[in-house]
Amino acid sequence: MSAPTEHRPLHGKVALVTGASRGIGKAIAVRLAASGAKLACIATEAERARETASLCSALTEGAQAYGCEVGDTKKVAELVEQVQKELGGLDILVNNAGITRDQLLMRMSEDDFDRVIAVNLKGAWNFLKAASRPLMKSKGRVINISSVVGVMGNAGQANYAASKAGLIGLTKAVAKELAGRGVCVNVVAPGFVTTDMTAALDEAARSKLVESIPLGRLGGPEDIAAAVEFLAGPGGAYITGQTLVVDGGMCI
Numbered sequence: 628m629s630a631p632t633e634h635r636p637l638h639g640k641v642a643l644v645t646g647a648s649r650g651i652g653k654a655i656a657v658r659l660a661a662s663g664a665k666l667a668c669i670a671t672e673a674e675r676a677r678e679t680a681s682l683c684s685a686l687t688e689g690a691q692a693y694g695c696e697v698g699d700t701k702k703v704a705e706l707v708e709q710v711q712k713e714l715g716g717l718d719i720l721v722n723n724a725g726i727t728r729d730q731l732l733m734r735m736s737e738d739d740f741d742r743v744i745a746v747n748l749k750g751a752w753n754f755l756k757a758a759s760r761p762l763m764k765s766k767g768r769v770i771n772i773s774s775v776v777g778v779m780g781n782a783g784q785a786n787y788a789a790s791k792a793g794l795i796g797l798t799k800a801v802a803k804e805l806a807g808r809g810v811c812v813n814v815v816a817p818g819f820v821t822t823d824m825t826a827a828l829d830e831a832a833r834s835k836l837v838e839s840i841p842l843g844r845l846g847g848p849e850d851i852a853a854a855v856e857f858l859a860g861p862g863g864a865y866i867t868g869q870t871l872v873v874d875g876g877m878c879i
């Protein structure tokens with residue numbers, strides 16, 4: 628059974644989360660649904676976001692799965708229209724979809740660079756552009772999921788680091804543009820989180836990584852979802868243009 632409305636600060640809000648089929652995006656969608664928001668769960672294909680949408684449906688009054696290539700400007704614009712029609716508006720946008728194609732600069736292909744920028748950075752720009760009007764209407768919130776790699780850099784991730792640092796710049800610019808219309812735009816920058824994206828790391832590399840994290844553990848998707856929920860909720864009302872690093876102290 629759902630919690631009473633007074634404990635559900637996002638009741639009546641509509642949230643769109645990209646990359647909601649698994650990992651961090653799935654945890655964000657479920658957390659926002661538990662706070663009362665209606666959820667548009669986006670993955671590359673609707674089928675892939677179906678399980679998250681049904682978890683959200685058990686927690687809130689409306690949740691739908693949608694498929695969309697985030698790098699496709701026209702498809703994103705159509706999707707944002709569809710979500711508004713089907714869920715009744717748009718209040719919270721979480722740009723979470725992301726990919727890696729790691730390689731040292733000297734070996735990195737142009738395609739690997741372009742693809743990562745197209746999904747991680749242009750994907751977020753596509754959604755921001757398509758959603759800016761409804762977000763101005765709702766005085767909404769945007770949370771862009773970057774990475775500590777966008778803050779610190781990382782060898783073998785020139786494409787990914789550029790896309791994630793780009794997201795921070797995009798956030799600051801759009802935060803300044805939309806502040807006058809009551810829209811708050813922020814970044815959450817996770818450290819190392821256990822998901823499919825980081826599953827390839829072997830045990831030795833994993834323990835070495837843990838040693839570099841002051842809080843002594845890797846993050847879980849829930850750790851990131853909690854920060855997103857805060858920025859999307861009443862506590863985030865006077866915060867804009869900021870980067871909230873959620874990394875167990877890794878880049879102190």
Ligand code: NAP
Nearest residue numbers: 646647648650651670671696697724725774819820822824
């Ligand atoms: P993940 O488990 O690999 O999931 C990626 C999600 O993005 C999936 O839902 C995937 O959908 C979606 N996606 C990928 N390419 C897409 C495209 N072209 N169009 C639409 N959707 C697409 O990733 P994660 O670890 O949860 O990471 C989520 C976000 O956090 C990413 O932006 C990542 O860069 C960032 N991050 C992760 C970590 C970490 O340690 N895991 C650290 C810092 C930042 P499908 O299921 O349909 O493929």
